Amino acid sequence: MKPxxxxxxxxxxxxxxxxxFELLLRPLIDxxxxxxxxxxxxxxxxxxxxxxxxxxxxxxxxxxxxxxxxQPWFFGIVANQCRSxxxxxxxxxxxxADVPGTVDAADEQVARDEDLRQAIQQLNPRDRxxxxxxxxxxxxxxEVAATTRxxxxxxxxxxxxxxHKMRPGLEIPEVLR
Amino acid sequence: MKDNESIRSAVHHAxxxxxxxAPELEAKTLQRVRAARRTVSRGGLRRWSQAAxxxxxxxxxxxxxxxxxxxTLQRDRQGQAPLASPRFVAPTSVAKGPGAAIxxxxxxxxxxxxxxxxxxxQTQTALRSxxxxxxxxxxxxxxxxxxxxxGTLQRTxxxxxxxxxxxxxxxGRYLAILGGSPPAVEMIDIAAGRSAAYTRLNSTFPTGGLGxxxxxxxxxxxxxxxxxxxxPELVVLRFDGSALHVEGQAVDGEQGHSxxxxxxxxxxxxxxxxxxxxxxxGNTMVNFCPGDGMVSWVDLSRLTIxxxxxxxxxxxxxxxxxxxxxxxxxxxxxxxxxxxSVDLLRRAIVRSTVVNASTALNPWQWLADxxxxxxxxxxxxxxxxxxxxxxxxxxxxxxxxxxxxxxxxVHDFHVLGHWKLNGGGSLWLSGDGQTVxxxxxxxxxLSILHLAxxxxxxxxxxxxxxxxxxLPN
Numbered sequence: 001m002k003p004x005x006x007x008x009x010x011x012x013x014x015x016x017x018x019x020x021f022e023l024l025l026r027p028l029i030d031x032x033x034x035x036x037x038x039x040x041x042x043x044x045x046x047x048x049x050x051x052x053x054x055x056x057x058x059x060x061x062x063x064x065x066x067x068x069x070x071q072p073w074f075f076g077i078v079a080n081q082c083r084s085x086x087x088x089x090x091x092x093x094x095x096x097a098d099v100p101g102t103v104d105a106a107d108e109q110v111a112r113d114e115d116l117r118q119a120i121q122q123l124n125p126r127d128r129x130x131x132x133x134x135x136x137x138x139x140x141x142x143e144v145a146a147t148t149r150x151x152x153x154x155x156x157x158x159x160x161x162x163x164h165k166m167r168p169g170l171e172i173p174e175v176l177r
Numbered sequence: 178m179k180d181n182e183s184i185r186s187a188v189h190h191a192x193x194x195x196x197x198x199a200p201e202l203e204a205k206t207l208q209r210v211r212a213a214r215r216t217v218s219r220g221g222l223r224r225w226s227q228a229a230x231x232x233x234x235x236x237x238x239x240x241x242x243x244x245x246x247x248x249t250l251q252r253d254r255q256g257q258a259p260l261a262s263p264r265f266v267a268p269t270s271v272a273k274g275p276g277a278a279i280x281x282x283x284x285x286x287x288x289x290x291x292x293x294x295x296x297x298x299q300t301q302t303a304l305r306s307x308x309x310x311x312x313x314x315x316x317x318x319x320x321x322x323x324x325x326x327x328g329t330l331q332r333t334x335x336x337x338x339x340x341x342x343x344x345x346x347x348x349g350r351y352l353a354i355l356g357g358s359p360p361a362v363e364m365i366d367i368a369a370g371r372s373a374a375y376t377r378l379n380s381t382f383p384t385g386g387l388g389x390x391x392x393x394x395x396x397x398x399x400x401x402x403x404x405x406x407x408x409p410e411l412v413v414l415r416f417d418g419s420a421l422h423v424e425g426q427a428v429d430g431e432q433g434h435s436x437x438x439x440x441x442x443x444x445x446x447x448x449x450x451x452x453x454x455x456x457x458x459g460n461t462m463v464n465f466c467p468g469d470g471m472v473s474w475v476d477l478s479r480l481t482i483x484x485x486x487x488x489x490x491x492x493x494x495x496x497x498x499x500x501x502x503x504x505x506x507x508x509x510x511x512x513x514x515x516x517x518s519v520d521l522l523r524r525a526i527v528r529s530t531v532v533n534a535s536t537a538l539n540p541w542q543w544l545a546d547x548x549x550x551x552x553x554x555x556x557x558x559x560x561x562x563x564x565x566x567x568x569x570x571x572x573x574x575x576x577x578x579x580x581x582x583x584x585x586x587v588h589d590f591h592v593l594g595h596w597k598l599n600g601g602g603s604l605w606l607s608g609d610g611q612t613v614x615x616x617x618x619x620x621x622x623l624s625i626l627h628l629a630x631x632x633x634x635x636x637x638x639x640x641x642x643x644x645x646x647x648l649p650n
Contacts, residue, residue, distance in 0.1 A: 018214065022207055029203045034196050043197035048291070050202060051209045058210050109190075116191035135188035163184070 072146035119166040127162035265594030267628035270565030276325030277309020277608020281646040296328020307349030347394035355390035376421040427480035437473035439466035452498040497560040509561035562606035573600035605645035
């Protein structure tokens, strides 16, 4: 469990202290980027989204309550940014050179990874969000719930359904039952 | 029972490969926030939400914000376009509004400099306002006014007619509309939000052919032309603010009148519309015909041609005329890379030169030219645009496998800079002069070139894009 941020830091940042805001933001940038990469399947666009989300976070900082964990709050902004970007683009971005290429079927592990990656990418954005937050960014259910503005029970149920969609025959973890 | 941790491990394994290392992201993100903070601080505002309440200041902040956004985002999206003349500095302007920085494609979709859609509109015919901030949609008996920044409908003005040929005055106040049945000219007072005048033309005035309407800078004179293909007919009207009065009417070849014609497919296919201009004296109309390269001057008092010059051309289906806000006409032929400038006051060709900007990017261009004569079927791209101050002409040209955008000094046709990117179709310059949007020849690729940095965002439309809604000049 990561340590909760100092409530005083949020107050200082909200008072206009640039250094305090950066202290809050720094540890969130990399996980936010990893989150956006999965949501968009486009690292370059993910970088754009994180930068845009950071500016929005600064503008909306007054909405962050003292003592509240900024991580789910920031991830919520990133998720919204990803959603609006996907909604706003009717074209596909030029494929990047380092997008995963063809898979050697002989390599079973690579094939399994590719299979799972495709299954996650085929999920709808809401399901992909909770899967990514919980299983890729390792957020506890409570933080996934805070990010997606749902109850923990709703998140648990959504994870259950998403896993089932990915793998109809998958054994569902006890924690989600 | 599948263990939650084993799923987590599998997901990590599968998704780790989707994350490209971004070692500079933290620094860039913090820098971006600092830049945004400084921008707002300079305006004396702590929050953007507060700034939104102060429209004038918000406009300035938005322009600066857009510039910062452009400077920090798109480089990461695709990188630099090779620039032959790195010292080139693009002329810029703040004369137009922030909406003029948004490109509106021919499918009525607005795209910002980062390649993101800002909005879409649905209307039969659309044109842009003089300041670039609005789009006018012509529907039956109404004019819809949309925000060019968001595409949202802002106002609707009721009109009497249903014409679909329109021109906006340079001061942005009036919209002159020609067409409908019976044929009529109508003046819309955009500022007042009402139809200011409506007058039916002679019942013999043709409709439905190749026509256009021109309006003087202050709206006091309106010129309606129909049957431009052959035996054109022209009506000149004066507008006094509340009524339109017919001053003159003529048919080519009758009663001693002579009017320019433009036969052939070229003008019909011209995506940019017919190339014509009413000069500042309000009494001279200039027409360019891509079909034969003829530039004609018409005295609107005498209703007759007073001068003509012919621009050298090789392919009437691929010419792009650009009028300056002053008194120049530039004709660009991308296939041959020939540019011709015509002084509309002196009524003479000033310069006609093949510009070799693109050959520097392809040493075998001369061979490609010999083997593959330039041709394009089905439409005429708008391949050139003029900087806001009228000193630089941006053109896109095809050369073998390489396609680029070049910045040309209009005075001596010296190449100021050129960039290799996937152009070759239509080209549009943002109203602030900072961004060039260019489609490729097939219309399935849109490249957005940021002149200050040389960075390019390339996007692939799901449906072909051939042209942009032009900004009036």
